[in-house]
Amino acid sequence: MADSKREVERKYEATPETRLPDLTRAAGVSAVVHRGLSELDAVYYDTEDFRLAADSLTLRRRTGGDDEGWHLKVPVSADIRDEIRAPLGDTLPPGLAGLLRSRVRNTPVTPVVRILSARDVHHLLDEDGALLAEVSIDEVLAERLTEEGHGTTSAWTEVEVELADGVDPALLDAVERRLRKAGIRPSAVPSKLSRALADTAPGKRRRTKKKEPSPRSAGDHVLAYVRRQVSALVELDPAVRRDLPDSVHRMRVATRRLRSAFRTYRGLLDRTVTDPLRDELKWLAAELGTERDQEVLEARLRAHVDALSEPLLLGPVSARLQLTSVARHTDARQRVVAALDTERYLTLLDSLDAFLADPPLRPAAARAPRDALPRAVLKDYERLAVRVGHALRQPPGAERDVAMHEARKAAKRVRYAAEAARPALGKPAKKFAKRMKTVQSVLGDHQDSVVARGALRTLAVRAHGAGESAFTWGLLYGREEAAAAAREGELPEVWARASHPGLRAALKG
Structure with missing residues (x-):
């Protein structure tokens, strides 16, 4: 060992x-x-x-x-x-x-x-x-x-x-x-x-990291962003295997940023090449997501339990939560490491290297960054606006939960798109990404509450079946309902700031 x-x-x-x-x-x-x-x-x-x-x-x-x-x-x-x-x-x-x-x-x-x-x-x-x-x-x-x-x-x-x-x-x-x-x-x-x-260097070829030329075209900027994410995947792999803090989350973010870039900037890249890569990155993100989702859920539930006063902890609450967490973490970790040991994963890394070695650029990639990049970012923004509007029109309940989750995914994509464009577009892209991150955070916290409520209900059922009190789990369920309602109440104001026309105008230059 x-x-x-x-x-x-x-x-x-x-x-x-x-x-x-x-x-x-x-x-x-x-x-x-x-x-x-x-x-x-x-x-x-x-x-x-x-x-x-x-x-x-x-x-x-x-x-x-x-x-x-x-x-x-x-x-x-x-x-x-x-x-x-x-x-x-x-x-x-x-x-x-x-x-x-x-x-x-x-x-x-x-x-x-x-x-x-x-x-x-x-x-x-x-x-x-x-x-x-x-x-x-x-x-x-x-x-x-x-x-x-x-x-x-x-x-x-x-x-x-x-x-x-x-x-x-x-x-x-x-x-x-x-x-x-x-x-x-x-x-x-x-x-x-x-x-x-x-x-002692003989004439044998030695691989060294090449200094990349400064990006000039829109395609150059997208490729530079993709290259950074591919490097992150490779560098984080050993950290994930060693179970280092936050490594799974960071590796999963790199896969998501790659998928987002391939979709957002598909007008600059050949989709016959990037679509298969997106499919494989989706698979990898799902494998990583099993452990990451458990990390987020367990941290949230543990914080709730730790914040309760002693009179509200009825039954072996901490012990049951710990037992459940260990089992989930072990299963999720085994799945992640198994995925990283597959030929499918290694083939994906080889395919990403091949993409960067011979980028499948479309003619639009030769355009100036301030022409092509804002257009792609704002197209994603329009998609987000439709989803947020749909979520706000839904009455509280399961349909609104689903709609807000879909809006969250769209907000994340817009944020990543703006971050990719930031080296070319400067402060307007930075501010735009920051506002989108705020929207994503509100929607993300809402989704975390939805997932937590599902887990709390399961814990309550298991506690009841074991003859334990389910009071504490029900109490926490109610607090999560209140937290979700609070996020729903914040969304209109947060979205109003993020959708200000001035932000989009500045992005266009």
């Missing part, structure tokens, strides 16, 4: 003659303890075209040290990476292979570089003797691995400073000031692997 560690570190250039300065002069450091030497032997893996390196991911199998095993490092920010570890073995552990799948698809990973490090370790301690950071001087030898065996080699020395868990990152700045005063400068590369690949 893989576990995860957040790694906060900085690297510095050094030479074999480099000696550490007195780091007890760094704020907060009371002692420096020499921990001795260790020998580390790491083999790094990647695809033939270096897809992992292109995304700043590193996969290695390391022996030596107290953390030998398989390590996958995922960047979080400049100084921070998540290191996911699995036990040492001869083959790549399935758990780590899954985290790589959105990048490598069905392409195998093979050894590309071997790095040997002679590590001289020092511990920085506070006044109580607690570990603050580990500072090491590494003598590094890197060797490019080829099909023939041995390849080009490179050697260098570096200093690495890694924070202990829970230590204030400000310590890194304090240590860096001491290192700089001693003439030790930050490294120009983020990792040993990056330097090894650069220093």
Whole structure:
């Protein structure tokens, strides 16, 4: 089973003659303890075209040290990476292979570089003797691995400073000031692997992220937006598999934004290509939605229960809610991960890559952004206006609930359309999207109340069948009815602001 560690570190250039300065002069450091030497032997893996390196991911199998095993490092920010570890073995552990799948698809990973490090370790301690950071001087030898065996080699020395868990990152700045005063400068590369690949690069092609040209036409802007969403899908895949907070929601939003872009801007894109993609994205969104909908529902119900005073909690309310939540979350999570492991999902990612590699642009895509983009956004707005009007005309009840849900979906589409156009249209698109988001929020909260009432009724029935009091579930049901009525009462005023003619006129320029 893989576990995860957040790694906060900085690297510095050094030479074999480099000696550490007195780091007890760094704020907060009371002692420096020499921990001795260790020998580390790491083999790094990647695809033939270096897809992992292109995304700043590193996969290695390391022996030596107290953390030998398989390590996958995922960047979080400049100084921070998540290191996911699995036990040492001869083959790549399935758990780590899954985290790589959105990048490598069905392409195998093979050894590309071997790095040997002679590590001289020092511990920085506070006044109580607690570990603050580990500072090491590494003598590094890197060797490019080829099909023939041995390849080009490179050697260098570096200093690495890694924070202990829970230590204030400000310590890194304090240590860096001491290192700089001693003439030790930050490294120009983020990792040993990056330097090894650069220093030992043969003629073999290496995949790198290309800098995209600035969008000029309407089609350029839509493609730039699509590219960002595709990147989000790929990058969020490992986070979803690791069950990181909000990852399922963000991945589902990326699928919805893609579907919305393909439909809103179908006048610029060939529908024979985008319609099949929309169908597959709809499938993926539905698979992700199972878990996301449960997250939203459970958080809402838990907040309601937690807000009740003790006299209103009749029966094992919290226990029943917890039991139901765990069962639902487990089922939903299994479904999501199973979907990400299918060939259907990998084919979708390949198809999106193919779309971006050879965009199926229609002649209208060559138009100026301020001509084509507002027209597409306002067409979606007109559709929303019809749905909101229909919802407002319905009497309270099931038909209004359905109508408001349909209006919510339309509002989300208009919002996404305006957000896609924002880089070209500027502040008018930003303001338009913000107003549409307000409409979407009111309608979304109403729909969440509809779903919550259904869940509360089910909980009440189960409680009654088990001989428990259903009073609390009925009380919460009534509060949800009141919340839905309040959202219905807010909608006319919110819509009046969002549908102001001045917003549409500004969007047109």
